[in-house]
Amino acid sequence: MDNKQLWENALVEIEMSVSKANFSTWFKDTYVLKREEGVVFLSVPNAFVKTWLLEKYHKFILKSLRNLSDSIRSIDYTVAREDGKNPINDSKRYVSGFMELPLNEFMVDKENNLNPRYTFESFVVGPFNELAHAAAQAIIKKPGIVYNPLFIYGNTGHGKTHLIQAIGNHIKKVDISKKIYYITSERFAVDFVNALQNGKANQFKDKYRGYDVIIMDDIQFFSNKEKVQEELFHLFNSMYDNNKQIVFSSDKHPNFIPDLENRLKSRFSQGMIVDIPAPDIDSRAAILRRKLQASNLSLNAESIDFLSSVMESNIRELEGIVNSIICQMNLKGRELTINEVRQLVKNNSKPKKNIAIKDVVKIVADFYNIEESSIYEKTRRKEIVKPRQITMYILREECNVSYPLIGQKLGGRDHTTVIHSCEKIKNEIKDDHILAQEVSQIKTLI
Amino acid sequence: MKLEVFVEKIRSFLQNAERISGKNLSLPVLSGVSLSVKDKKLIIKATNLDIGVEFSLPVKVYKEGVVVVPASVLGSFVGLLKDGEKLILELSDNNLLLNSENSSASLKTFLAEDFPSIPAPSGGVSVEIPLPFFVGGLRSVYYSASVSNIKPELASVFIYTYETFLVFVATDSFRLAEKKVTLPKSLNIPPTLIPLKNISEIIRILETFPKETSIRFAEHQIVFEAPNMRVVSRVIDGAFPDYKQIIPKDISTKATVLKQDIAQALKAANVFSDNFHQLYFSINPKEGKFIVKSKNNEVGENTTSIKAALEGDLVDISFNYKYLVDFVGVVNSDSVIFSWSGSGKPLVLRGVGDSSFTYLVMPMNR
Numbered sequence: 001m002d003n004k005q006l007w008e009n010a011l012v013e014i015e016m017s018v019s020k021a022n023f024s025t026w027f028k029d030t031y032v033l034k035r036e037e038g039v040v041f042l043s044v045p046n047a048f049v050k051t052w053l054l055e056k057y058h059k060f061i062l063k064s065l066r067n068l069s070d071s072i073r074s075i076d077y078t079v080a081r082e083d084g085k086n087p088i089n090d091s092k093r094y095v096s097g098f099m100e101l102p103l104n105e106f107m108v109d110k111e112n113n114l115n116p117r118y119t120f121e122s123f124v125v126g127p128f129n130e131l132a133h134a135a136a137q138a139i140i141k142k143p144g145i146v147y148n149p150l151f152i153y154g155n156t157g158h159g160k161t162h163l164i165q166a167i168g169n170h171i172k173k174v175d176i177s178k179k180i181y182y183i184t185s186e187r188f189a190v191d192f193v194n195a196l197q198n199g200k201a202n203q204f205k206d207k208y209r210g211y212d213v214i215i216m217d218d219i220q221f222f223s224n225k226e227k228v229q230e231e232l233f234h235l236f237n238s239m240y241d242n243n244k245q246i247v248f249s250s251d252k253h254p255n256f257i258p259d260l261e262n263r264l265k266s267r268f269s270q271g272m273i274v275d276i277p278a279p280d281i282d283s284r285a286a287i288l289r290r291k292l293q294a295s296n297l298s299l300n301a302e303s304i305d306f307l308s309s310v311m312e313s314n315i316r317e318l319e320g321i322v323n324s325i326i327c328q329m330n331l332k333g334r335e336l337t338i339n340e341v342r343q344l345v346k347n348n349s350k351p352k353k354n355i356a357i358k359d360v361v362k363i364v365a366d367f368y369n370i371e372e373s374s375i376y377e378k379t380r381r382k383e384i385v386k387p388r389q390i391t392m393y394i395l396r397e398e399c400n401v402s403y404p405l406i407g408q409k410l411g412g413r414d415h416t417t418v419i420h421s422c423e424k425i426k427n428e429i430k431d432d433h434i435l436a437q438e439v440s441q442i443k444t445l446i
Numbered sequence: 447m448k449l450e451v452f453v454e455k456i457r458s459f460l461q462n463a464e465r466i467s468g469k470n471l472s473l474p475v476l477s478g479v480s481l482s483v484k485d486k487k488l489i490i491k492a493t494n495l496d497i498g499v500e501f502s503l504p505v506k507v508y509k510e511g512v513v514v515v516p517a518s519v520l521g522s523f524v525g526l527l528k529d530g531e532k533l534i535l536e537l538s539d540n541n542l543l544l545n546s547e548n549s550s551a552s553l554k555t556f557l558a559e560d561f562p563s564i565p566a567p568s569g570g571v572s573v574e575i576p577l578p579f580f581v582g583g584l585r586s587v588y589y590s591a592s593v594s595n596i597k598p599e600l601a602s603v604f605i606y607t608y609e610t611f612l613v614f615v616a617t618d619s620f621r622l623a624e625k626k627v628t629l630p631k632s633l634n635i636p637p638t639l640i641p642l643k644n645i646s647e648i649i650r651i652l653e654t655f656p657k658e659t660s661i662r663f664a665e666h667q668i669v670f671e672a673p674n675m676r677v678v679s680r681v682i683d684g685a686f687p688d689y690k691q692i693i694p695k696d697i698s699t700k701a702t703v704l705k706q707d708i709a710q711a712l713k714a715a716n717v718f719s720d721n722f723h724q725l726y727f728s729i730n731p732k733e734g735k736f737i738v739k740s741k742n743n744e745v746g747e748n749t750t751s752i753k754a755a756l757e758g759d760l761v762d763i764s765f766n767y768k769y770l771v772d773f774v775g776v777v778n779s780d781s782v783i784f785s786w787s788g789s790g791k792p793l794v795l796r797g798v799g800d801s802s803f804t805y806l807v808m809p810m811n812r
Binding site: 019021022024025026046047048049050051052055056079081111 | 471472473474475476493495496498559560562563564565566567665666667678680683790
């Protein structure tokens with residue numbers, strides 16, 4: 001009988017013989033910490049409960065436990081630690097709703113906006129991100145000289161922010177005199193607009209030109225903001241001319257950011273543009289282990305394999321799962337079984353998209369600027385075939401529609417045709433960057 | 447159980463116990479106060495499982511025994527009796543009869559054996575700290591603690607010793623108050639976090655009690671002990687943030703003003719402040735101007751200029767009224783110093799000639 005079961009059974013007996021109010025007051029939040037040589041270590045929420053259990057219920061508890069297991073000789077009551085300690089998550093909740101700047105959130109350095117949590121030490125390098133990592137390493141050795149600007153793009157949750165903040169943190173660590181500033185594009189835009197409104201445009205310019213390294217996150221949000229783009233352009237030029245490092249991140253290649261001015265695009269390309277694709281399965285397993293290790297916990301190999309194969313693309317979601325696993329482990333005080341892990345994942349994974357086939361066809365057709373009806377036709381013109389195959393691929397991958405149904409809906413084609421098309425696109429995506437970009441853009445439109 | 451006592455002797459004890467007794471608990475007996483008579487003494491106990499008190503006082507005993515009655519009812523009834531009246535308490539058929547010269551009452555009782563005992567930890571460090579120092583320290587900072595329980599360590603007052611100082615700190619992460627009390631001799635106590643919700647009760651009880659109270663810092667608990675009293679409070683098992691590093695050291699602008707002037711200006715500004723209680727400070731040392739402004743689109747606006755000794759750079763900044771007024775309420779000096787150290791850094795407030803108290807406020811985002 002394990003500790004949890006033992007205590008549950010004992011509680012059943014105790015509950016029978018004390019009043020409900022007494023039971024819920026004194027036995028709430030109690031659990032068996034461990035059992036050693038006939039001594040049961042019982043965790044209680046506070047000293048008041050400890051005193052009262054010891055004084056009033058001790059014999060009774062001991063009797064109930066002994067009925068279940070003869071080997072138990074005595075009980076030791078331990079006051080549990082106060083819970084509710086998770087400074088990182090809490091701090092965010094804390095700030096929302098208040099206008100004041102929080103005083104002691106040491107997690108973010110006010111000077112440079114960097115979060116000290118993001119370092120190279122905590123960054124897991126795998127085949128999928130080693131190029132980006134190498135570029136970052138080159139930059140921290142010679143900021144402003146080697147790759148300027150560094151442009152990192154990749155889907156959400158692939159570690160862009162971690163990497164670029166690690167660059168900032170590292171440069172800061174090596175040379176404390178360097179002035180580094182991390183900013184999101186949204187914040188930059190707001191700052192700029194505020195400066196214009198208050199007639200402090202010059203102060204704004206001076207502020208940004210004073211930094212040695214500027215790290216700008218999520219610049220895809222600059223699309224459609226012409227004035228801000230212009231300001232960024234000037235800032236960029238002045239930084240570049242003075243050999244000051246600039247690092248950008250975005251979820252797309254600059255050429256695919258809509259409504260981004262060409263002069264900016266070309267400037268982004270003059271440095272180094274690297275992609276962080278989705279992590280491969282080994283890297284996911286490595287990341288998992290690292291996260292668990294950081295909390296001093298371990299998980300059986302089976303569960304790690306399972307998690308790394310299920311949590312396909314997003315490291316952030318992987319982190320979320322790890323957090324809930326850690327929470328469960330702390331609660332239960334033991335390792336989780338594979339089934340419990342499966343259960344957790346089931347609750348956390350997002351449902352597949354539910355969208356009409358017709359709508360997908362329309363989106364793809366619009367994207368490639370062809371007639372919607374031509375997708376359904378039996379034509380083998382090249383400009384039609386590719387969109388049609390992409391439609392099939394997306395229907396299969398994103399919407400989980402069966403092969404025969406896809407064939408039937410797209411002009412009565414055989415399911416083998418559909419299988420071929422899906423395989424073909426799947427393979428081509430790996431080599432053809434432009435195709436991959438197009439597909440991911442279409443996916444975001446759905 | 448039967449006893450006789452003068453009303454004024456027992457009243458304050460019962461009222462303190464009433465404040466401690468539990469509310470909204472699943473165990474109704476915790477909303478009661480336990481009265482037990484033994485060895486010519488009456489022992490009064492109350493607890494909400496977070497803080498517990500036990501008082502004892504000599505009474506005229508007719509019969510020993512224990513009774514638990516609703517604390518609020520007993521407290522209210524005794525509160526209405528006049529000083530100098532004699533009160534007889536007697537247990538009869540599960541009812542507590544209260545008889546004074548002019549009035550009488552009968553109270554339903556709880557099952558006395560369900561009432562928990564108040565822990566009496568013996569380990570830890572027991573020290574004698576003059577109570578005015580201790581209560582004064584708590585009073586100087588406790589309003590700054592966080593009212594939210596998300597971070598228990600911030601919903602507490604942090605106490606630690608260093609050299610001959612006993613230091614009290616509290617912060618809700620938007621402002622911070624630190625009070626250093628100089629002790630007659632150096633002490634060594636473990637750093638302790640007392641939960642905010644127990645502090646006002648502790649202050650109230652300690653202020654009504656004699657000075658020879660010793661304080662015991664035990665595991666999970668802090669205990670205030672005197673011959674006729676014991677107050678046991680839970681302490682928070684956590685780490686207070688290393689707050690020293692956020693106290694700015696370089697000062698770029700400094701303003702010295704009369705406390706009365708700034709209090710006046712704050713009050714005026716609050717009349718016109720918006721829903722966020724936002725006040726604007728505009729300080730121009732070159733022109734010798736210290737201006738407090740507030741504006742509410744629905745009400746209007748107001749400007750007060752304060753006489754001040756200024757040095758340093760120009761400052762344009764806004765604050766929450768509530769946080770500043772808290773400082774003005776506790777600082778002892780007649781004039782106060784405002785020091786800034788650049789944007790994004792907290793404002794440091796101190797009384798002139800009083801290095802024992804430091805108060806930090808973060809500016810508001812405009």
